[in-house]
Amino acid sequence: MKSRWNEDAAQAFDDPLALRAYTSRLLGQEPDLVLHGGGNTSLKTTVRDFVGDEVPVLWVKGSGHDLATIGPAGFAPVRMRTLLAMGARDALSDSDMVKEQRAAMLDPDAPVPSIEAVLHALIPAPWVDHTHADAVVAISNTPMGAERLLSIYGERVLFVPYVMPGFELAKEVQRILSEVDASRYEGMVLLHHGVFTWGASARESYERMIRLVDDAEKALVRYRAWDVLARTEPTGSVDAIDPAELGTLRLAVGRVAGQAMVARVDASPEALGFASLPGVAELATRGPLTPDHVIRTKCVPLVIAGGADVTAEVQRYAEAYRAYFARNAGPDDHPLDPAPRWVVWPGQGLVAFGRNVGEAEIVLDIARHTIAAIQRAEAMGGWKALPERDLYRMEYWELEQRKLRRPSGRPELEGQVAVVSGAAHGIGRAVAARLRELGASVVGLDRDPAVTRGSDRGSLGLVCDVTDRRAVDDALSTAVRHFGGVDLLVSNAGSFPEGAPISELSDERWADTLALNLDAHLKVLRASAAHLARGFHPAVVVVASKNVAAPGPGVAAYSVAKAGLTQLARVAALELGEDGVRVNVVHPDAVFDTMLWSAGKLEARAKSYGLTVDEYKRRNILKREVRARDVAVAVARLLSQEFSVTTGAQIAIDGGNPRVI
Ligand SMILES: [Zn+2]
Structure with a gap:
């Protein structure tokens, strides 16, 4: 590891x-120092407070x-x-410690101080840095770990045996520091x-950290424990994963967790x-890299x-988790859900789960660092994590669980995955945005490459012509x-x-x-049916049209397609209901903020009715303009x-149409 210090x-x-x-x-x-x-x-300094002290x-x-x-x-x-x-x-409860720390803040709007604040205060140096460096922890997690670290660092560092973070650790560090000149x-x-480092300057403390970690990494090389990571060639690919098996695994995890979970695969x-x-x-099941990963x-x-x-494997895991809880729980502990957060899947790779993509990716990152540390520790005599008791205390520690609360x-719709066709513009785009707002992860399909522009962590845009059967099947996979x-x-x-x-x-x-308006929907439904049957609270909404109930002259093909x-x-509601999949239909009308309606088209249409554009937009019972957003909100609902308990229903989203009512 190299210093990234830049003097300028x-x-x-x-x-x-x-x-x-x-x-x-x-x-x-440096992800090898700290993760997520x-x-x-x-930093210790002085501040002039309100009264001038x-x-x-x-x-x-x-x-x-x-x-x-x-x-x-x-x-x-x-x-x-x-x-x-x-x-x-001598003693201080965690909740009192947190309360007093908050009360002692000079700025009540500042964030809640780290639970390691007391420990930082006790170290008699102005600059203090603390990381969970992979190389140091990997060496530590071996049978001769402490001896090895002593031989690497000698008198340069102090050693602290494992103690639960928080007040207990602060007291242990205080005891050790009281006997030496820090x-x-x-x-x-x-x-x-x-690892903790400290110094008289920012640079000194930072570069000591880098040096200590670099020394540990070099020692791993000397121990022939650095270049030991197993790799399967040829290059693995997510494409090798069977979507049916992955979907089954995800459903089993969601059921045990009691809510839908997003999966990310490595x-x-x-x-x-x-x-x-x-x-x-x-x-893989001897324990985590460091105990503060356990909450995730x-x-x-x-x-x-x-x-x-x-499915049976997930249930087996859940039973083992319940037994672990029963072995360790205190009288006031409530069990967390017993679902696994990461899965080691021979022949497939690693799968991580989270309530959203961000959480799943954090778990996957931690898993990647953990598997490297495990293999390095194995090359040094064996991977040896902390005893279950210490891990349990960390997992159920109130101050740790608080970090995950929102x-x-x-x-x-958190944890649910939605596919939206025609997602680049108009109603589809508004639906995709609404589903994201409600916490779903969204895959948007569109033949317009603009669909990929909205891609972020929780959404994926795929260029897909839904009239092409193979393209649709591939997009769903x-x-x-x-x-x-x-x-x-x-x-x-x-x-x-055009009419x-x-x-x-x-x-x-x-x-x-x-x-496009009929056959393509069959292709999308057909490609989705088996995946939806493995879905969590699965549901479909088909976007039809007011033309089904109230066709207009000049649009025979469109009206027939939407009726079909x-x-x-x-x-589909009759057939997919067997698997618990609900299928409902919305019939929007006169949604003009879509690609279907250019300004010219709108003007011509208004004129043909002898209306202004504004009058034309509001020619419904409620005299309200219907926007793509209105349709999106109803679809999401x-x-x-x-x-x-609603399936097979048809809902008009049209401001009220006398011909339909
Ligand atoms: Zn720490």
Whole structure:
């Protein structure tokens, strides 16, 4: 590991807190040091308070902030006097510690201070850095770990045996520091946990961290434990995963978790190599890299036995988790859901689960670092994690669980995966956006490449001509491999052709209109049916038209297609209902903020009725313009569990039409 210190960049910060944020980000840029909110840093300085007193404070990373992106606002100013007084207490409950830390903040709007704030305060140096460096922890997690680390670092660092983080750890560190002159050391190694360094300057503390970790990495090379990662060649690919098996696994995990979960797959050569190691079931389940991963990953992954039924495997895991809870639970503990968060799947790779894509990707990142550390530790005599008791305490520690809680509550469609056809524009685009707002992960299909522009972590845009059967089948498989399954489908893609009376309607226009507005929906439904049957609270909404109930002259092909589509949806409700899939139909009318309506077309149409454009837009019972957003909101509602006992229904979204009513 190399120092990323840049003297010019560092010189640009005139404020010590800005410099503190800078070197924190340098640490955060190394995934081998800290992952997703792991680690913390601090700075001791003085601040003039409201009454004009110079107050010594500890600026410490706020809980939940990520070192990779932290700025000065991510640090909480806490009175040193209070922190040191807490450190002098013999006992202090976690909740009292948190309460006192908050009460001692100079700025009540600052983030909640890290649970390691007291420990930072006790270290007699202005700059303190803390990481969970993979190389150091991997060496620590071996039978001779402490001896090896002693031989690497000698007198340069202090050693702290594993103690539960929080107040207990702070007291242990205080005891150790009281017997030595801390300024003679570069830092301390917390066995099975991580590394602290300190210094008189930002650079000194940061570069000591890099040096200590670099020394551990070089030692791994000397121990022939660096280049030992199994790789399966040729290059693995997510395409090798059977979507049906993956969907079955995801459904089983969601059922055990009690809510839909998004899956992310790693089928890289490293993931496949690890999953194929002989004895992987025993090796992968000895415990995590560091105990603070446990709230995200649980203590162990599920390792699927070759050829086993994946649903039964998930149930076996859940039973083992319940037994683990029963063995360790205190009287006031409530069991968390017993679903695995990552799965080692021989021949397929690694699969991670989360309530949303962000969580699943964090788990997958942690899993990747864990499998590397396991193999390196194996090359040094064996991977040896902490005992179950310590891991349980960490998993059920109130202060850890708090990190996963969200003040805004659970989004309604969280964990569910939706496929929306015609998602680049108009109603489809509005539906995709609405489903994202409600927490679903969305796969948008469209023949317009603009559909890929909206792709982000929780959505995937795929260029797909829904009139092409193979393209549709491939897109659905891709959707399943990307998020683990499909729960919701909005079959929306369509087009409104130029009007023509029957006497002038060409065979070609008739066929083209039916191909997109009718046949393509069959292709999408057919390709989705089996995936939906494995979906979590599965539901379909088909976007038809007011023309079904109230056709107009000049649009025979369109009206026939939408009528056929409605009948197709009704039969789908009958057939797919066997698998619990609901199918409902919406009939929008006069939604003008879509691609179907150019300004010219709209003007011409209004004129033909002797109306202004505005009058034409509102020519319905409620005299309201119907927007794509209105349709999207209704579609999302129909897909939600609030309509869990409705299938085969048809709902008009048209402002009220006397011909329909
Ligand atoms: Zn830590």
